[in-house]
Amino acid sequence: MIELRTVSKSYNKGKVKAVDDLDLIIKPGEIFGFLGPNGAGKTTTIKLIVGLLKPDKGAIIIRGLDNQKEALRCKAMTTYVPDYPAVYERLTGLEYLNFIGDVYGVSRKDRIERIEKWLEIFDLGQAVSSPIQSYSHGMRQKIVLMAALLPAPQVMVLDEPLVGLDPRASFHLKEIMREHCDQGKTLFFSTHIMEVAEKLCDRIGIINKGKLIACGSMDELKKLNHEQQESLENIFLELTEK
Amino acid sequence: MKKTWSVVRVGLKSNFGLAVVRHRLFKEKKDRWLIPLIALAFLGLAPTIYGYLSMIKIFYRGLLPLGQQHLILTFAILAGQVFVLIFGIYYVISAFYFSRDLDILIPLPLKPFQVMFSKFAVILANEYLTIAFFVLPALVYYGILAKAGLPYWLYAVVIYLTLPVIPLAVVSLLVIGMMRAVNISRKKDALIIVGSLILIVLGIGLQYVMGRTAGSSPDPQAMLRFLTNSDGMVQRFGAFFPPSIWASKALARGFSAGGISNLLLFLAASLGVFYGILIAAEKLFYRGLIGIGEVSSRKKLLSRRDMLRKVSSGRHPVLAIFAREWRIMARTPIFLLNGVLVVIIVPLIFVVMAQADISRGGSSAMLRLLASVKPIISMLAGACFMTFCSCLNGTSSSTFSREGGQFWMSKVIPVPAKKQVIAKFFHSYFIALLGIVVASGVLLAVFHLKATVFAGALIISFAAAVALTAIGMAIDLARPLLDWTNPQKAIKQNLNVLLGMLADIGILSALGYFSVFLIKRGISGGGLFVILLAVLILLSAGSLRFLLKFAEKRYVRIEV
Numbered sequence: 004m005i006e007l008r009t010v011s012k013s014y015n016k017g018k019v020k021a022v023d024d025l026d027l028i029i030k031p032g033e034i035f036g037f038l039g040p041n042g043a044g045k046t047t048t049i050k051l052i053v054g055l056l057k058p059d060k061g062a063i064i065i066r067g068l069d070n071q072k073e074a075l076r077c078k079a080m081t082t083y084v085p086d087y088p089a090v091y092e093r094l095t096g097l098e099y100l101n102f103i104g105d106v107y108g109v110s111r112k113d114r115i116e117r118i119e120k121w122l123e124i125f126d127l128g129q130a131v132s133s134p135i136q137s138y139s140h141g142m143r144q145k146i147v148l149m150a151a152l153l154p155a156p157q158v159m160v161l162d163e164p165l166v167g168l169d170p171r172a173s174f175h176l177k178e179i180m181r182e183h184c185d186q187g188k189t190l191f192f193s194t195h196i197m198e199v200a201e202k203l204c205d206r207i208g209i210i211n212k213g214k215l216i217a218c219g220s221m222d223e224l225k226k227l228n229h230e231q232q233e234s235l236e237n238i239f240l241e242l243t244e245k
Numbered sequence: 246m247k248k249t250w251s252v253v254r255v256g257l258k259s260n261f262g263l264a265v266v267r268h269r270l271f272k273e274k275k276d277r278w279l280i281p282l283i284a285l286a287f288l289g290l291a292p293t294i295y296g297y298l299s300m301i302k303i304f305y306r307g308l309l310p311l312g313q314q315h316l317i318l319t320f321a322i323l324a325g326q327v328f329v330l331i332f333g334i335y336y337v338i339s340a341f342y343f344s345r346d347l348d349i350l351i352p353l354p355l356k357p358f359q360v361m362f363s364k365f366a367v368i369l370a371n372e373y374l375t376i377a378f379f380v381l382p383a384l385v386y387y388g389i390l391a392k393a394g395l396p397y398w399l400y401a402v403v404i405y406l407t408l409p410v411i412p413l414a415v416v417s418l419l420v421i422g423m424m425r426a427v428n429i430s431r432k433k434d435a436l437i438i439v440g441s442l443i444l445i446v447l448g449i450g451l452q453y454v455m456g457r458t459a460g461s462s463p464d465p466q467a468m469l470r471f472l473t474n475s476d477g478m479v480q481r482f483g484a485f486f487p488p489s490i491w492a493s494k495a496l497a498r499g500f501s502a503g504g505i506s507n508l509l510l511f512l513a514a515s516l517g518v519f520y521g522i523l524i525a526a527e528k529l530f531y532r533g534l535i536g537i538g539e540v541s542s543r544k545k546l547l548s549r550r551d552m553l554r555k556v557s558s559g560r561h562p563v564l565a566i567f568a569r570e571w572r573i574m575a576r577t578p579i580f581l582l583n584g585v586l587v588v589i590i591v592p593l594i595f596v597v598m599a600q601a602d603i604s605r606g607g608s609s610a611m612l613r614l615l616a617s618v619k620p621i622i623s624m625l626a627g628a629c630f631m632t633f634c635s636c637l638n639g640t641s642s643s644t645f646s647r648e649g650g651q652f653w654m655s656k657v658i659p660v661p662a663k664k665q666v667i668a669k670f671f672h673s674y675f676i677a678l679l680g681i682v683v684a685s686g687v688l689l690a691v692f693h694l695k696a697t698v699f700a701g702a703l704i705i706s707f708a709a710a711v712a713l714t715a716i717g718m719a720i721d722l723a724r725p726l727l728d729w730t731n732p733q734k735a736i737k738q739n740l741n742v743l744l745g746m747l748a749d750i751g752i753l754s755a756l757g758y759f760s761v762f763l764i765k766r767g768i769s770g771g772g773l774f775v776i777l778l779a780v781l782i783l784l785s786a787g788s789l790r791f792l793l794k795f796a797e798k799r800y801v802r803i804e805v
Binding site for chain 1: 557
């Protein structure tokens with residue numbers, strides 16, 4: 004459902020290679036966890052998938068469509084949560100959700116149903132009529148997550164979605180992520196929390212210095228590891244040390 | 246002291262972004278195309294500066310026999326200080342209270358005065374650049390004409406560097422006091438706007454008084470009389486604002502006892518007032534600042550009934566983006582002041598100036614002039630005034646920049662760039678129309694234009710505003726400023742806004758010359774109207790088409 008074909012992206016006129024010949028396939032119904040040290044190329048990869056950045060080389064295919072050539076159709080089935088929830092702070096939470104509903108063409112019936120459901124789950128019922136400016140970091144993260152869930156997209160791309168969330172919201176989000184993929188949809192997310200990746204993901208990719216250094220299910224990753232480490236944390240540490 | 250300098254240095258560096266400019270120019274080689282453009286813009290200013298220098302020369306020669314030539318310096322210094330006094334308000338409010346780096350600075354072990362000093366230094370540096378255009382030519386050319394020696398040039402440097410301190414300190418005191426009062430209230434944004442309006446009204450009032458005393462006669466003899474007259478503006482304001490008199494006397498008298506004492510007086514006054522605001526800052530600054538960014542909202546659970554009422558049934562994406570643009574502009578004080586209120590205030594300033602003129606019997610002459618010229622000339626003048634008032638607000642040329650860090654949403658939503666730009670165009674154009682409507686009101690109320698002349702001017706300005714809005718947007722789209730931390734940077738300190746205004750002035754001047762050319766060739770009024778309208782419709786259609794095509798390319802290339 005998401006396919007990266009030898010994708011490269013560099014900055015500073017090619018001097019800094021952020022993503023280097025990346026090949027990756029994420030299948031339908033799969034939760035894919037993307038790990039890597041700071042500056043490894045995780046956010047750049049994510050921005051390339053959602054069309055915020057243009058690849059220097061290669062192609063990104065979302066459900067059979069090239070995200071550069073069929074940008075609008077790809078955007079219509081993808082939603083994205085950035086690593087920092089920079090949203091329209093002068094709008095109220097509900098105005099923001101309405102805006103997202105309008106631009107993704109969500110019907111009124113679906114909007115009411117979904118907003119009601121997520122408001123309760125994320126406990127934002129009291130804040131949603133206030134300007135986003137008055138929200139805490141965690142509340143902003145929740146409203147951005149709600150906006151990403153509102154169109155019920157085929158593909159969700161989340162950059163460190165658990166940062167700033169309280170334990171309850173974090174728990175619910177993990178459930179939502181699972182539900183999303185159980186419907187045959189795709190979820191790609193980056194994280195630094197190894198336990199979450201280990202328990203939640205169907206497959207995990209580890210990126211370092213722009214190159215994918217490991218990719219597979221937990222069992223497959225364990226086999227890759229020469230010292231037969233049990234935890235993802237140890238595997239990650241060993242692989243990224245090189 | 247070390248801490249103070251350190252925070253001032255960081256403030257200056259982050260505000261003027263020299264490292265970023267260097268990086269973009271020499272490493273990424275992104276903004277190089279701007280260098281010839283800016284050079285061209287400065288070249289465009291050359292005739293104005295030449296005219297200004299010629300005027301100084303005339304005054305110098307006129308005042309020399311009276312031994313009053315130093316009044317040129319008083320006038321320039323006074324003008325610089327009054328300018329800082331009026332326009333410093335915007336800078337101070339946004340730099341002191343709306344810079345996002347304040348969130349980083351407040352928790353640091355710094356005293357309030359140190360944080361304020363850093364902000365003050367940034368505004369001061371901005372003011373040096375702003376007043377350079379009219380103060381520096383006067384200081385330098387006077388020195389050349391008077392064949393001044395070393396003391397003059399030395400004093401000139403010291404005085405130029407000190408010049409904005411007093412007015413800026415006065416404005417800072419007013420603003421710090423105002424914000425302290427405002428911050429006790431829940432409706433801070435509204436109070437900030439009301440407070441700013443009061444300060445702006447004071448500014449306009451000052452202009453009214455200046456207008457009444459100064460007059461606008463281009464006759465050099467009359468200007469000389471106005472400069473030397475004991476009841477003239479310079480004398481009056483000099484008496485009201487003695488530091489400018491001290492500064493000009495110091496410059497004129499050099500190293501003599503009189504010169505040194507006046508310089509010391511000027512420096513002591515500046516230092517004294519500056520010290521005063523540091524004390525005020527220590528007591529009032531944080532009390533007005535802390536929590537200003539917080540929005541206390543009534544937390545009320547959204548009932549099902551409320552939700553059913555508030556959830557929209559699905560608007561067209563263009564309408565949704567149009568509504569978003571309005572909401573964000575109306576709820577961000579800096580955007581509202583510089584976008585919407587400017588188009589209301591600029592025409593009103595003209596009313597005030599015209600009223601001041603009427604009180605001296607001047608406007609009747611203007612009215613007679615307007616009545617005596619051909620209707621087509623008064624129509625052109627009216628159209629020019631309306632267009633001028635509508636386009637000089639920076640809404641169109643900051644439309645992408647204002648999104649800042651939130652531009653990622655415009656990139657990921659499934660709405661074509663074309664449609665997004667159409668929504669933004671309507672938003673900017675509506676604000677331009679608001680300017681035209683207010684300007685029309687002014688024209689009707691003050692100059693009593695004939696209905697046909699008025700209608701013609703209105704049609705021309707509607708067409709011109711389409712082209713100027715589209716061109717302003719294209720300029721901003723070429724290099725949107727998205728990494729700002731202070732919304733002021735997106736609209737007030739955005740080079741795109743300046744470039745947009747220069748483009749507007751250039752286009753209006755070109756159309757003006759074109760009209761004069763046709764009139765000299767004996768074209769009829771109706772003929773000129775039709776030709777101008779046709780040119781403007783073509784220009785509008787062309788620039789809109791270009792903007793939409795350009796948007797499709799740029800939205801893909803802008804990386805966030």
